[in-house]
Amino acid sequence: xxTTSETDWNDFGNTSRSAExxxxxxxxxxxxxxxxKTLFNCPTNTVLLMEEQAPSHILFLLAGRVKxxxxxxxxxxxILGIANPGETxxxxxxxxxxxxxxxxxxISPCRLASVNREDFIEFLARNPAAYRNVARELCxxxxxxxxxxxxxxxxxxxxxxxxxxxxxxxxxGQWTKDGTRLFCSLTHGEIGQCIGASRExxxxxxxxxxxxxxxxxxxxxxxxxxxxxxEICAGISA
Numbered sequence: 001x002x003t004t005s006e007t008d009w010n011d012f013g014n015t016s017r018s019a020e021x022x023x024x025x026x027x028x029x030x031x032x033x034x035x036x037k038t039l040f041n042c043p044t045n046t047v048l049l050m051e052e053q054a055p056s057h058i059l060f061l062l063a064g065r066v067k068x069x070x071x072x073x074x075x076x077x078x079i080l081g082i083a084n085p086g087e088t089x090x091x092x093x094x095x096x097x098x099x100x101x102x103x104x105x106x107i108s109p110c111r112l113a114s115v116n117r118e119d120f121i122e123f124l125a126r127n128p129a130a131y132r133n134v135a136r137e138l139c140x141x142x143x144x145x146x147x148x149x150x151x152x153x154x155x156x157x158x159x160x161x162x163x164x165x166x167x168x169x170x171x172x173g174q175w176t177k178d179g180t181r182l183f184c185s186l187t188h189g190e191i192g193q194c195i196g197a198s199r200e201x202x203x204x205x206x207x208x209x210x211x212x213x214x215x216x217x218x219x220x221x222x223x224x225x226x227x228x229x230x231e232i233c234a235g236i237s238a
Contacts, residue, residue, distance in 0.1 A: 044105040052101075066087075079186075082107070095121070179223045
């Protein structure tokens with residue numbers, strides 16, 4: 001792992017939700033929070049958090065993307081979501097002290113800032129206003145979990161689950177004259193882990209979507225060319 005420059009953190013602090021931890025805190029809070037961080041880079045496939053490990057740090061994702069997943073007792077893996085720049089990893093576990101029940105793995109080269117768990121808890125004790133922003137982060141994590149439960153539990157068919165997942169990802173996509181363009185670095189097997197389906201099922205559904213002209217694919221780039229039809233398939237539009 002390679003330490004990043006101070007500029008990386010400063011740019012990140014000006015644009016990401018992590019800066020909200022010191023919002024409306026004491027005048028000394030920004031410099032104090034700055035002193036707690038350690039900056040580093042990591043390559044693709046680096047495991048940042050692992051199930052059953054005790055929490056020791058909180059991670060702020062500056063750049064890159066991180067896959068969040070968990071194993072079932074039967075050994076099946078479920079992908080809970082993809083963390084993007086500006087998100088916080090391991091916050092709930094750091095506050096509770098409970099061991100991780102998720103694994104966080106980089107799916108692209110990443111830049112992160114790490115804060116020691118005990119140092120962060122002491123910082124919150126000295127800056128109680130920051131708890132409001134911690135609560136906001138936890139609510140966002142809760143909303144992500146609810147979305148996953150809704151997709152797995154309420155969508156009846158695998159095509160509906162996949163359509164819902166693609167529409168969820170499209171919120172961060174690029175709008176073009178041809179439709180919503182989004183980048184997907186996950187394999188068909190990993191997409192299947194997001195919706196509880198096999199790799200073969202995902203490949204077949206994507207092929208069907210392309211045949212129905214709901215979707216175009218160019219390598220890792222997907223274009224939702226008929227959003228209305230995809231919403232109908234997802235069961236969220238009549």
